[in-house]
Amino acid sequence: MNDTERMLRAQTRALWATLWCFVLGTVAGTAALWGAPRPFAGDGSVVVPTALVTGVIAAGAFVVSTLMHRRSETRRMPRWQTIVAHLSASAVMIALAGVSGFGVLLAGEVLGIGLQGLELAPIGGGLLVGVAAAVAGRLAFDAGVELRTSDIAALLFAFLIIGTLFAMITASDPTWWQRNFSQLGSGGGGWAFNGTLVIAGMLVATTGLYIGRDLHRLRGDRMLRRIAAVVVGWLISGLALAAVGLLPINVFPSAHDVVAVSTMALIVVAVVLSARALHGGRMMRVVTAVLVVLVAGAVLLTVVLSVLTVTALESIVIGLVLVWMTTYARVLAILAPAGSRPSRQPSPLRAVAR
Numbered sequence: 001m002n003d004t005e006r007m008l009r010a011q012t013r014a015l016w017a018t019l020w021c022f023v024l025g026t027v028a029g030t031a032a033l034w035g036a037p038r039p040f041a042g043d044g045s046v047v048v049p050t051a052l053v054t055g056v057i058a059a060g061a062f063v064v065s066t067l068m069h070r071r072s073e074t075r076r077m078p079r080w081q082t083i084v085a086h087l088s089a090s091a092v093m094i095a096l097a098g099v100s101g102f103g104v105l106l107a108g109e110v111l112g113i114g115l116q117g118l119e120l121a122p123i124g125g126g127l128l129v130g131v132a133a134a135v136a137g138r139l140a141f142d143a144g145v146e147l148r149t150s151d152i153a154a155l156l157f158a159f160l161i162i163g164t165l166f167a168m169i170t171a172s173d174p175t176w177w178q179r180n181f182s183q184l185g186s187g188g189g190g191w192a193f194n195g196t197l198v199i200a201g202m203l204v205a206t207t208g209l210y211i212g213r214d215l216h217r218l219r220g221d222r223m224l225r226r227i228a229a230v231v232v233g234w235l236i237s238g239l240a241l242a243a244v245g246l247l248p249i250n251v252f253p254s255a256h257d258v259v260a261v262s263t264m265a266l267i268v269v270a271v272v273l274s275a276r277a278l279h280g281g282r283m284m285r286v287v288t289a290v291l292v293v294l295v296a297g298a299v300l301l302t303v304v305l306s307v308l309t310v311t312a313l314e315s316i317v318i319g320l321v322l323v324w325m326t327t328y329a330r331v332l333a334i335l336a337p338a339g340s341r342p343s344r345q346p347s348p349l350r351a352v353a354r
Helices: 003-032 047-074 079-114 122-145 149-169 181-185 190-219 221-246 253-277 282-304 310-335 348-353
Strands: none
Touching: 003 047, 003 122, 047 079, 047 122, 079 122, 079 149, 079 190, 149 181, 149 190, 149 310, 181 190, 181 310, 190 221, 190 253, 190 310, 221 253, 253 282, 253 310, 282 310
16 A cells, blocks of 8 residues: 555545544534523533533544554553553543533634524534534544644643633633733632643643653663653643642632742753753754743743733743743654654663663
8 A cells, every 4th residue: 555545545534533523423412402492602501512522522533543543552562651651642632622622612602702692402503513523523533643742732732722711701800810820710710720720731741751752762761761850850840730720829829829830940840851851952952041041031020120920921931831842842753753662671760770
């Protein structure tokens, strides 16, 4: 089978996956909305059931695609490496469900402004769910074919934007921006922002796992000590970010502030460790140095000179880190081999101890 035939066959599979997601979404949506017509916006709207069904189907599409295209990827790997690969895929599955669900909720909030008074019967609502499930399912199916570090970084970028925008739209306090982003996590609608941080933390940790995977493909077992430090740095950063969401500022103000500040510091440390571990990445080291200087300058302008607000500081740090992460992932994609590289170490702990 030549490349053209292989690509056409892959497109045929993707089209079938899209069709099945549409059918499943339509059936599940019709069943969930069965009864009296529901409004598009407001209490009892069709948007929440649509988001739930879409998220579940997107997760299922990713699992099916992963099993179809990458089932044998871990066959020659030691047990610890296989476990890491499965945990990474599971985290991506949850994140895809979250991105799909929040994306539907955000679209519903925006469209609801112009569709006041619209009501949908069960079948009409079911078709709407089917369309959303088809779009999300297709994207998730494509992600399962070949998942790169740059894809995880892009997913994190998209999820943070979608989740934060939805939290802004539904915020109970319209003056939240005068203090900090954490205010979005307080009040009745705080679940949106806090949930975004928890799943984003999971994605940050997963990004670290994929960075470690690519660094191992590039440098092999001889660099497991340094690669392990990079992965641990991102894992701790991701857990800290998730903890920020689990400790709402209106319930645990002191703990929330400490964890939030620690998260920013931990992410900067993980960035520096990642840049140092990249062989032949002089450009990334320069970019990382610039990032550290800019972050330090922003902190100085906020804490010492009071020129910037905390909200502005958070926006600057998050924006710089996301740009750095996207750039780093693309550089890794250029330098690291595409194929999997099974480790010859029976345990990463033993390898690190050497």
